[in-house]
Amino acid sequence: xxxxxxxxxxxxxxxxxxxxxxxxxxxxxxxxxxxxxxxxxxxxxxxxxxxxxxxxxxxxxxxxxxxxxxxxxxxxxxxxxxxxxxxxxxxxxxxxxxxxxxxxxxxxxxxxxxxxxxxxxxxxxxxxxxxxxxxxxxxxxxxxxxxxxxxxxxxxxxxxxxxxxxxxxxxxxxxxxxxxxxxxxxxxxxxxxxxxxxxxxxxxxxxxxxxxxxxxxxxxxxxxxxxxxxxxxxxxxxxxxxxxxxxxxxxxxxxxxxxxxxxxxxxxxxxxxxxxxxxxxxxxxxxxxxxxxxxxxxxxxxxxxxxxxxxxxxxxx
Amino acid sequence: xxxxxxxxxxxxxxxxxxxxxxxxxxxxxxxxxxxxxxxxxxxxxxxxxxxxxxxxxxxxxxxxxxxxxxxxxxxxxxxxxxxxxxxxxxxxxxxxxxxxxxxxxxxxxxxxxxxxxxxxxxxxxxxxxxxxxxxxxxxxxxxxxxxxxxxxxxxxxxxxxxxxxxxxxxxxxxxxxxxxxxxxxxxxxxxxxxxxxxxxxxxxxxxxxxxxxxxxxxxxxxxxxxxxxxxxxxxxxxxxxxxxxxxxxxxxxxxxxxxxxxxxxxxxxxxxxxxxxxxxxxxxxxxxxxxxxxxxxxxxxxxxxxxxxxxxxxxxxxxxxxxxxxxxxxxxxxxxxxxxxxxxxxxxxxxxxxxxxxxxxxxxxxxxxxxxxxxxxxxxxxxxxxxxxxxxxxxxxxxxxxxxxxxxxxxxxxxxxxxxxxxxxxxxxxxxxxxxxxxxxxxxxxxxxxxxxxxxxxxxxxxxxxxxxxxxxxxxxxxxxxxxxxxxxxxxxxxxxxxxxxxxxxxxxxxxxxxxxxxxxxxxxxxxxxxxxxx
Numbered sequence: 001x002x003x004x005x006x007x008x009x010x011x012x013x014x015x016x017x018x019x020x021x022x023x024x025x026x027x028x029x030x031x032x033x034x035x036x037x038x039x040x041x042x043x044x045x046x047x048x049x050x051x052x053x054x055x056x057x058x059x060x061x062x063x064x065x066x067x068x069x070x071x072x073x074x075x076x077x078x079x080x081x082x083x084x085x086x087x088x089x090x091x092x093x094x095x096x097x098x099x100x101x102x103x104x105x106x107x108x109x110x111x112x113x114x115x116x117x118x119x120x121x122x123x124x125x126x127x128x129x130x131x132x133x134x135x136x137x138x139x140x141x142x143x144x145x146x147x148x149x150x151x152x153x154x155x156x157x158x159x160x161x162x163x164x165x166x167x168x169x170x171x172x173x174x175x176x177x178x179x180x181x182x183x184x185x186x187x188x189x190x191x192x193x194x195x196x197x198x199x200x201x202x203x204x205x206x207x208x209x210x211x212x213x214x215x216x217x218x219x220x221x222x223x224x225x226x227x228x229x230x231x232x233x234x235x236x237x238x239x240x241x242x243x244x245x246x247x248x249x250x251x252x253x254x255x256x257x258x259x260x261x262x263x264x265x266x267x268x269x270x271x272x273x274x275x276x277x278x279x280x281x282x283x284x285x286x287x288x289x290x291x292x293x294x295x296x297x298x299x300x301x302x303x304x305x306x307x308x309x310x311x312x313x314x315x316x317x
Numbered sequence: 318x319x320x321x322x323x324x325x326x327x328x329x330x331x332x333x334x335x336x337x338x339x340x341x342x343x344x345x346x347x348x349x350x351x352x353x354x355x356x357x358x359x360x361x362x363x364x365x366x367x368x369x370x371x372x373x374x375x376x377x378x379x380x381x382x383x384x385x386x387x388x389x390x391x392x393x394x395x396x397x398x399x400x401x402x403x404x405x406x407x408x409x410x411x412x413x414x415x416x417x418x419x420x421x422x423x424x425x426x427x428x429x430x431x432x433x434x435x436x437x438x439x440x441x442x443x444x445x446x447x448x449x450x451x452x453x454x455x456x457x458x459x460x461x462x463x464x465x466x467x468x469x470x471x472x473x474x475x476x477x478x479x480x481x482x483x484x485x486x487x488x489x490x491x492x493x494x495x496x497x498x499x500x501x502x503x504x505x506x507x508x509x510x511x512x513x514x515x516x517x518x519x520x521x522x523x524x525x526x527x528x529x530x531x532x533x534x535x536x537x538x539x540x541x542x543x544x545x546x547x548x549x550x551x552x553x554x555x556x557x558x559x560x561x562x563x564x565x566x567x568x569x570x571x572x573x574x575x576x577x578x579x580x581x582x583x584x585x586x587x588x589x590x591x592x593x594x595x596x597x598x599x600x601x602x603x604x605x606x607x608x609x610x611x612x613x614x615x616x617x618x619x620x621x622x623x624x625x626x627x628x629x630x631x632x633x634x635x636x637x638x639x640x641x642x643x644x645x646x647x648x649x650x651x652x653x654x655x656x657x658x659x660x661x662x663x664x665x666x667x668x669x670x671x672x673x674x675x676x677x678x679x680x681x682x683x684x685x686x687x688x689x690x691x692x693x694x695x696x697x698x699x700x701x702x703x704x705x706x707x708x709x710x711x712x713x714x715x716x717x718x719x720x721x722x723x724x725x726x727x728x729x730x731x732x733x734x735x736x737x738x739x740x741x742x743x744x745x746x747x748x749x750x751x752x753x754x755x756x757x758x759x760x761x762x763x764x765x766x767x768x769x770x771x772x773x774x775x776x777x778x779x780x781x782x783x784x785x786x787x788x789x790x791x792x793x794x795x796x797x798x799x800x801x802x803x804x805x806x807x808x809x810x811x812x813x814x815x816x817x818x819x820x821x822x823x824x825x826x827x828x829x830x831x832x833x834x835x836x837x838x839x840x841x842x843x844x845x846x847x848x849x850x851x852x
Contacts, residue, residue, distance in 0.1 A: 032737030039458060040740045045610065045753045045766050045774050047744040048458075055455040088372040088531065089456075089511035095372075099532075154570050162578040169575045170566055172533065259566045261533040269532065273371070274737060 008298070012291035019287035020077060020280060024070055027276050034086040034274040035062055060086055073276075077284070083277040087269075092277035096263060096285065102172050103262035106181055106254070107247045113186035114243070118193025118236075123224060125198045126205060138198060144191025149250055153184040153257035170259035181258045185250045189243055196239055200232040207231075234305060241294040248286055357552075361850040362560040363832055365843070366572050366584040370565045372531040373514035376496040377450050377457045382824075385496060386585060386843040387535050387563050391520035392499025395424055395443070397547030398491060398758055398839025400605065403661030405490050408547040409438055409500065409521065419487040419794050423479045430545045432502040433525045440478035442503045444470040447480070449506030450498070456510055462765070463492035485792025487799065488761035491661070494839060495758075523556040523846045535563040550846055551834070557849035576600075576827060582850070583828035583835060585843055589646050595827035604648040605837040606659040606823040608758035610766060611652040614705070614718070614817040615751040619776045622699055623749065627684040629814025634680070635725045636718055637672035642820045644713050652818030655763065655807050659841065662760040662803040669811050670818060677725045686726070694726035702728040703749040708736040715752070718819065746776060754822050758840045760803040761791055767810060775815045783809050 035056035039048035057063050061072070076083065082092045118141070125138040160180060161169040168177050204210065205228050213227050251264030263282050270278035301308045367383035376388035397408040410424035430438040447470050450460040466486055471479040482489065492498055505518035512518075516526035516535070523546070524537035539556045546553045564581060566572040573591040575581045587595060595602055614632070616623040623629060638651035650658070653667040686694040686701060694701040705715060712733060719729045734742070742748055751774050755762055764787040765771045769780045771787075783806060790802035810816035824841045834847035 030737065032735075032739075032741040036740045036744050037737055039455065040736075040743075045613070045615065045751050045755050045772065047740070047746065047772065049772065050744075052455050052458060053744065059455065084511065085372070088514045089509065090372070090515065091511075095531075154568075157571060157574055161580070162574040165578065169571055169578070169580050170564055257568045257571060259533075259564065259568065259571060261530060265532055265567070269371070272735070272737065 005295075008295050012295065015291050016284060016287050019283050020074065021070075023279055023283040024073065024276070027271070027274060027279055028066065030274065032274060033057070033062060034060055034276065037273055038086060073280075077280065082281045082284075085270075085278050086275050087273050087278075092275075092281045095278060096266065096281040099261045099263055099266050100285075102260060103248075103251050103255070103264065106178065106185065106251060106260070106262065107244075109178060109182045110185040110189060110247060110250075111243070113182055114190035114193055117186060117190035118197060121190070121194035122197035122201055123229075125194070126201045127220065127224065141191040141194035141198065144187045145195065146191075147187065149184055149188055149253050150257060152187060153181070153254060156180045156184055157257070172260045172262075177258075177260075181254045181260060184257070185247060185254045188250065189246055192239065192243060192246070193236055196236045197232060200235045201228055204228045204232045230304060234301065237297055237300065237304070240297050241290055244289055244293050245286075248289065357557060357833075357849050358851055359557050359849065360559045361557075361852065362562055363558055363583060363845065363848060363850055364562045364564060364581045365845075366564050366566045366575060366581040366586065368565070368567055368569070368572060368586040370532050374516050374526065374529055374535060375501075375513040375518060376499045376520070377446075377453060377460050377501065378510070378514060379496070380459055382842075383565075383586070387537070389496045389499075389522075389838065389842045390524040390537055390561065390845050391518075391522045391526055392496060392501060393430070393438075393521040393523075393543075393545060394495065394499045395493040396490065397549045398494040399549045400659075400837055400839045400841075403608075403659075403758065403839065405494055406548050408494070409545060410493070413490070415490065415794050417794065419485040419489070419792055420482045421479060422481075422489060422493075423473070423477065424493075426476045426478065427545055428476060430521070431542060432500075432505075432519050432521050433540050433542075434502055434504075434519045435542075436502050436504070436519075437475075438500060438521055439475045440472040441475070442500060443478045444472055445503040445506045446498070446500050449501075452506075453510065457497070459495070460497040463489065463495070463498060487791050487794055488759050488764075491759035491761075496842065524561060527560070532565055534565065537561040537563075546846060549838075550836075550844075552847060556846050557834070558845065561845055576829070579829065582832050583826055585824055585826045587825070587827045592646055592825060592827060599830050600827060601830050601832075602825055602827050603835055603837070604646075604823050604825045605841045606648075606650070606657045606821050607754065607756045607841045608657055608660040608839070609756040609762045610655060610754055611657045611818045611821040612711070612714075612752070612754045613652075613655065614819060615766075615774045616815065616817070617746070617749055617751070617776050618778070618815075619746060620703075620749055622701065623703070625684065626814055627680045628686070628701065629817075630812075631677040631680040631684075631725060631814075632722060632727055633670075633811070633814050633817045634673045634677035635721050635727065636817070636819060637721055638670060638819055639672075640721075641714050641717050644717060645820060646823070646825060648823045648825055650821050650823075652820050655810050655816045655818050656760060656803075657754075657821040660758060660760060660762075662800050664800075664804050664807070666807060666811055669808070672721070674721075674725055681726065688726045692723070692726060693728045700728065701726060702730065704730040704732055705750045705752055706732045706734050706739055706742055706748055707752040708734055708739045709753060711752070714820065756840060760799075763787055763803070763806055763810070764791055767806075767815065777815075783813075783815070 035053050038056050039052045085092050085095050121140055125134055128134050157169050160166045167180050171177050210223060210227060213223055251262055252268060255262040255264040267282045367386055369383045371381055371384060373379055374384050374387045376392045379385050379388050393409050395410040397406045399406055409427055409430055411427050412425045414423045432438060450457045450464060454461055466482045466484045468481040468483045473479055500521045502519040508517055516529035523540055523543045525540050527536040527538040529535040538560050541555050543555050569588045572584060573587060576584055616629050618624045642649055642651040653665040654663060656663045681694055685696045689695045715731050719731060722729045766774045768787045769777055769784050786802050786806040790799050793799050826835055828835055831851050833849050836844040836847055838844040
């Protein structure tokens with residue numbers, strides 16, 4: 001067990017390094033650098049004066065060879081110093097830390113709503129006796145997944161904010177401003193969970209041991225909650241890492257539509273301005289969330305199903 | 318889409334404009350409500366939506382329109398520019414003297430004016446501010462460009478400051494009216510770049526920063542001691558509003574919905590297609606042309622074909638500016654000069670900018686450009702085919718220009734790119750044409766863009782007569798002489814086809830009708846000093 005965890009942590013460190021390195025070189029290969037963008041931001045029709053661009057480039061350290069910049073930056077990053085935002089001069093870490101609570105609140109709340117909703121839908125789609133009702137409920141998750149969150153967000157705003165004024169359209173103060181973005185973000189995520197779970201529930205419910213339980217006189221409720229769900233939930237659990245990624249990506253759209261502060265908005269702006277320090281902090285944070293969440297999920301498997309062992313070479317579910 | 322809408326709405330818009338004229342409210346710089354008989358109500362808050370924020374509201378550093386809308390309210394400047402006449406009026410300086418070759422400027426400062434923290438606005442503070450802007454250097458690119466060639470600042474006495482330049486700088490007087498040279502307290506000039514961006518500075522304007530959350534919101538509160546409004550304002554003393562709240566709303570649909578449902582009160586960023594929603598029915602709109610250089614196609618003369626003046630002029634003559642302007646809001650006008658009509662020293666050159674496809678074709682024929690099998694003209698195996706890379710939301714306007722050029726046998730390929738892509742292409746000098754405008758309420762903007770010592774947008778290889786004209790207008794303080802030089806420079810830019818003005822952009826603020834006295838200052842920036850709300 002300990003060896004397994006050490007191995008996973010080392011893998012995690014590799015993932016973080018790879019994410020850092022990739023984002024560094026991708027941002028450098030994009031056309032336009034922070035110095036030209038900052039120099040041109042203050043107006044002008046033509047190219048910003050070369051002297052001004054050079055002065056900014058020296059300030060940001062872009063005049064050094066790329067390899068030197070990379071090693072310098074990586075060495076600093078190892079000591080959790082990602083440098084200052086080229087847009088505001090503020091420490092990139094604290095800029096991200098400032099907006100992070102807003103994103104976490106939104107993402108966690110959406111995940112909870114999505115999990116509860118997805119679970120509920122999955123059970124509802126296998127529970128009723130009437131076939132047409134099961135099919136009707138079974139179609140809902142695909143609908144949820146296929147609605148573009150951008151459009152969904154605007155639709156929710158139109159209905160519940162602009163027309164009947166129940167919730168504010170923008171901002172991030174208090175619970176009322178969280179309701180609409182949470183719903184917008186939870187619907188596609190909940191759709192995924194429901195799709196996966198209802199499929200594995202259906203498969204599990206056709207297993208011989210379920211027939212056996214039914215034959216012994218177990219009620220449908222007991223069959224669902226006592227026998228089937230525990231097994232059916234495992235494939236969905238594997239998806240949690242992907243779902244968290246989806247949620248983080250979803251905040252880019254949701255935070256823009258609902259004018260919320262958060263890392264989704266921050267990253268869009270940072271990429272546009274080629275603000276490498278801010279991009280790197282967000283990338284490392286996102287990679288860290290992936291690494292930790294998939295490790296936690298893997299550690300939970302044996303608790304749900306004792307047949308799964310972590311000492312083997314690979315964990316599959 | 319815009320095209321169809323504007324065609325349909327044209328009669329409605331015309332009626333609306335007529336109604337405005339009839340009620341005496343056509344003046345661009347005063348809102349309809351400010352002329353109404355309702356008494357001013359003090360106090361209250363106005364919530365203004367802006368669509369972007371780059372995380373910096375320091376007036377001496379900002380350069381983007383949305384952050385300027387916040388920063389402008391927090392600082393007073395040495396002078397104020399009258400939005401109606403373009404004349405420079407007193408503000409923190411009560412009077413000034415300029416030597417004959419525009420190298421030395423002496424300002425007499427108003428007595429009793431203070432920063433929001435109570436420290437006096439004196440000559441030493443002015444000196445500290447200019448030094449601070451120079452220290453910010455590249456971070457204060459607008460301000461430091463206004464100060465280029467600054468030789469020294471002398472504190473003559475607490476109420477008198479002299480600013481000397483090593484070369485003539487006639488633009489400097491107008492520059493003193495801008496937010497970029499707006500004054501912050503002496504202590505604020507020593508703050509770090511980050512702290513200043515974060516709004517930690519103490520200003521001299523009618524409002525002070527109360528709170529600022531980057532990318533989200535800013536709250537300004539009234540400075541009750543403010544009592545140095547320039548004569549360009551309609552009242553004196555403190556501002557009417559207690560607070561101003563700015564909300565950053567990046568999504569256009571959300572912004573429109575928020576204004577329509579009363580969650581915000583005003584915005585300068587309503588999309589062109591949504592503007593008709595705010596024309597009457599509980600809403601008002603105010604509009605002013607952006608001063609400076611109009612939307613222009615500027616040819617790159619390092620391109621062998623564009624070096625040919627006949628080609629450049631033919632391209633210019635193919636454009637029907639009136640038709641292009643029909644695609645824009647009812648306020649935007651066809652360009653009648655390289656400068657927009659709200660720029661000081663503007664003169665209309667409309668007669669030189671009439672579409673004339675016959676003349677355009679004749680020019681190209683005489684120059685040996687024959688129509689090829691694909692309809693594109695060619696000579697010696699060279700085709701009249703160019704690419705226009707652009708990042709501004711002006712696809713429809715450019716597509717119309719493209720059609721008009723096609724009619725004379727010129728092929729324009731349009732390529733929409735990100736601003737970052739455009740900037741790197743622009744920096745490498747590889748663009749066939751520059752497409753854009755530049756806001757500055759002084760004709761010196763021409764020198765910034767077209768002079769070989771400035772941005773040299775046309776990539777002219779060697780200085781020419783136009784460079785002399787542009788340098789000369791910068792070194793004269795004689796109004797009549799400067800007008801003559803500016804007009805001549807504009808005429809040369811047009812006749813040589815080095816500038817190809819298409820339309821002039823304007824700024825429109827849409828607001829709920831409970832908001833009164835919204836104004837534009839001389840550079841068409843939002844001015845909330847006279848603003849009040851009726852409850």
